[in-house]
Every structure is written in C-alpha cells, then in structure tokens.
Amino acid sequence: MSCYLLMCKSLQCLNKNVQKCSRLMSTIKQSPSEYCLNLVRKHDYEGFLCNLLLKNDIRSTAFAIRAFNVEIATVEDQVQDKRNGLMRLKFWDDTINNIYNNLPPKTPTALELHRILQRHKLSKHYFKRLIDARYSKLENPRFTDLSAIEKYAENAFSSIFYLLLEAYETKDLNVDHFASHLGKACGIITLIRAIPYYAQKNDVTLPIDLIEKYKVSVKTIFRGESSQELKEVLFQMSSCANTHLQKARSLKDKVPKANNTIFLPYVIVEDYLEKLRQFDFDIFHQKLQRKENLLPAKLYWRKMINKLC
Secondary structure, rough: HHHHHHHHHHHHHHHHHHHHHHHHHHHOOOOHHHHHHHHHHHHOHHHHHHOOOOOHHHHHHHHHHHHHHHHOOOOHHHHHOOHHHHHHHHHHHHHHHHHHHHOOOHHHHHHHHHHOHHHOOOOOHHHHHHHHHHHHHHHHOOOOOOHHHHHHHHHHHHHHHHHHHHHHOOOOOHHHHHHHHHHHHHHHHHHHHHHHHHOOOOOOOOHHHHHOOOOOHHHHHHHOOOOOHHHHHHHHHHHHHHHHHHHOOOOOOOOOOHHHHHHHHHHHHHHHHHHHHHHOOOOOOOOHOOOOOOOHHHHHHHHHOOOOO
16 A cells, blocks of 8 residues: 555544544533543644544543643633732642642543543652743743753653653653653744744743844844844754754664654654744744644554654
C-alpha cells in the first residue's frame, strides 16, 4: 500500500474518533471524563489529537491531566485583574491538595483527576509545578531572557510529559531527559506562536534582553507588523527550541517504543519550526496562522510507524 493511501486511511480513522468526540459534546449532561475531553478539544486541539492516539487504558488519564492544564492555563485570559487571577490559581492549588486528601471539590476536572489517581500513582509535585508556572507568568508576564523562558517551559510543559510517563509507569533517566528537552521546545514554540495573540492585547512574550539587543519596536509588534529586528529575535528563540529538539532527538534510541506516542508533540514542534523557517520568521504571515489540516494524518502516520523522529 502506498504512503498516500496509508495517510488517507489514517486520516479517516482519526476523523472517526474526532466525530465521536463531537457527538459527546452535544450531550446535555456530561460525565467528568467527557467534560475533560471536550475541554481539551476546545482549548488544546493539538493536545487533543495527540491524546486520541494514546493507548485506551491511558487515554482518559491523559485527558484529565491536559484538562487540568487547560483550567489553569486559561486563567490569565479569563480575568482582567491580576488579583482575581491569583485567587483562581489558589483555588486550583487548594484543589490539588484536596484531591490528594480524597476530598475533591465537586467540579468535573477535580472529580476526574481524583478518579484517575485511584488507578495511577501521579506525583503531586508535577501538578504543583504546572500551577507554579502559571503563578509566575501571572505575577511577571515578561521574561527577562531565554533562560527564564526555558525554566517556565520546563515547569509548564515538561511536567505534562512527566505525568504521562508516570501513568505509563516509566522510570528511566534518559526518557526523562527526552521529556525535559521536548517540553522546553514545546514551551518556546508556544510562546512564539502566541505573539500575534498577545500583540492584540498590547503585550509581548519575547525575552527582554533580546528585545533590547536587537532594538525591536514593541509598537510595531502591537500593530501586527513584522520587522528584521523581530525576525532576529525569533531566529534566536527558534534556534533555542531547535537545540532542545535535537538534544531530544539524540536520545530517541534510548526511549522505549511503548512510550513513543507520549511524545507525538515532537511532530508539531518540528513542523512549526520548518514553517517558520520557510516564511523567513515572519510570525504574522497568514499561512502561519492557519490550522494544519494534515496534522491528524501526520500524527497518526507517526504512530503507525512507531518512530519518534
């Protein structure tokens, strides 16, 4: 069978799963697991696609983890006052404590997390790291340098991979290193992709030291315009992400094949870096704003061949 026919077949198969999830969204009364799935589908579509390709016995756990991440990640978009945002994060901080004390609040995400914790031993501190990353970003939304971004990405993105690995009962230092580097690459790319969104809010996610070094006009960014100075900063940021991606790649042979599907976001980061290069680091280029229609097929194909990179 040709690669083209396999790609078409994989896309049809994944589309069936997406359609099934769409039917769940139309249900008037959702279970906590359905709520988590639909929350991720709405706010983290790429994570949603990756989760669909995980093993059946781990999929609901992955959706609960990503749903929790969505709950805390969207706090900054739901509030205008920083104090209210900090209060919401404090609620989720207390919620994690209560879940681990078998006293989950009656919210769908909390109930689902409590349920999956009866099946999997997930470390509380990774959930705390996810919250701490959002606390830090809400308190100080500007990053001083790339090191600060890497630290944020380690907490906000790598922690998700660590939790998934625990659900798989994988304990391996090399796999942890792979997860760390991929998480940092994911975090950096997410901040790059978010530049047009934050520009509409008169905010930036670029490292302050690089803004000053290349004399980037922040007002130009707010107007949604690219510039050579901005491209230089994006080149530095994407180079940093690519470095982490290559470090992860160097460890691929040490990652058990059973864990490969956990790291499918590698495909997303790799593809975006290539597109960014193709469009000369013009973050406002229309084609960089479009959804990748072939992504479901690419992810499914990578799962089928069971190859990370």
